[in-house]
Amino acid sequence: MNSVLLEDYDGLLFDLDGTVYRGEQPLPWAAEVVRAAREHGRAVRFVTNNASRRPADVADHLNELDLNTGPDEVSTSAQAGAALLAERVPAGSKVLVLGSEGLxxxxxxAGLTPVRSADEEPVGVVQGLSKTLGWPEFAEATLAIQAGALWVACNLDLVLPTERGMLPGNGALVAAVRAATGAEPLVAGKPAATQLNQAAASAGLAKPLVVGDRLDTDIEGADAAGMDSLLVLTGVATPASVLAAPARQRPRYVSAGLEGLLAPAADSEIAGATGWKSTVDGSRLVLAHEGGSEEDLSALRSLCAAWWATGTGVPKVVAADHAAEAALRRLALD
Structure with a gap:
């Protein structure tokens, strides 16, 4: 009997927003997959770019979703941002915090002294998402950065998936400070490798699998850390964005949701697509059905395998038959 995907790795590094939950609502299979990972002796870490909540608060939310975890299994970009600053400024240094009380x-x-005013002459600025930030806080950060403070952004996520839709993320707020200062921050969270490496090290993992919904953070972060990744289409990424992904944002596996972890690896692997044949003809990418499975994501994996081997950018995808035409329509690739 074939093993399931999660058994091929010694631990799973889960993104949260758009992967395990959307806003306050759990996504399908989250509790079942985490339970199965533990039953198979696989370590679990929840690695979130959300810098607004404390690890204990994140764990409380996950426990409400029946995930049975604790703060020691949570890695936030707030932790990574504070650690990154602590590596670069003297112990006890004043750091202006543009973010939540959790940050x-x-x-x-991390052994640093948080302040809220540029008048206290901080040597660093750390920025994370807070839904209560306003102009006064941005003004203080701008003054501190202009005075030479080292600026660290917890993450550059432009949007935040919620049950109401996509809302502004920390990256959108970082853009405001960037525009005001002309400075560029160091980045602590995904897609930088720092946070994923810290999470893997905390569990003693040699072969972790990163699981996420975003190409530009989860998948690119996995690539930067030298880790395999599974992309789930429950959040930000779409079939079109996956197909056009640059090399650093290409996952090894793609599945509709977390249930892919409970199926054989070949069912989600880009190189393992069956039932379809994709060929590159100049700037065109031609999809043909070869019989058997008409599963849409198998068609997407076939397209990705062919295009990624030879091309970059956005291909012109065309169908060679009616089954392929229907699949492309359902994938919004027509």
Whole structure:
């Protein structure tokens, strides 16, 4: 009997927003997959670019979704941002915090002194998402950065998936400070490798699998850290964005959701697509049905395998038959 995908790795590094839950609502299979990972002796870490909540608060939310975890299994970009600053400034240094009280706490735990005003002459600025930030806070950060403070962004996520739709993320707010200062921050969270490496090290993992919904953070971060990745289409990424992904944002596996972890690896692997044949003809990518499975994501994996081997950018996808035409329509690739 073939093993399932999660058994091929010694641990799973899960993204949260758009992967395990959307806003306050759990996504399908989250509890079942985490339970199965534990039953198979695989370590689990929840690695989120959300810097607004404390690890304990994140764990409480996950426990409400029947995931049975604790703060030690949570890695936030607030932790990564505070650690990145602590590596670069003297212990006890003043750091202006542009973010939540959870980020303030992580700065303090990293041995630094959090402040809220540029008048206190901070040597660093750390920025994470907070839904209560306003012009006064941005003004203080701008003044501190202009005075030479080292600027660290917890993450550059432009949008945040919620049950109401996509809302502005930390990256959108970082863009405002960038525009005001002309400076460029160091980045602590995904797609930088720092946070994923820290999470893997905390569990002693040698072969982790990164699981996420975003190409530009989860998948690119996995690539930067030298880790395999599974992309789930429950959040930001779409079939079109997957097909056009640059090399650094190409996952090894793609599945509709977390249930892919409970199926054989070949069912989700880009190189393992069956039932379809894709060929590159100049700038065109031609999809043909070869019989058997008409599963849409198998068609997408076939297209990706062919295009990624020879091309970059956005291909012109065409169908060679009616089955391929229907699949492309359902994938919004027609």
């Amino acid at each position: 303030v706490e992580e700065v303090r735990l």
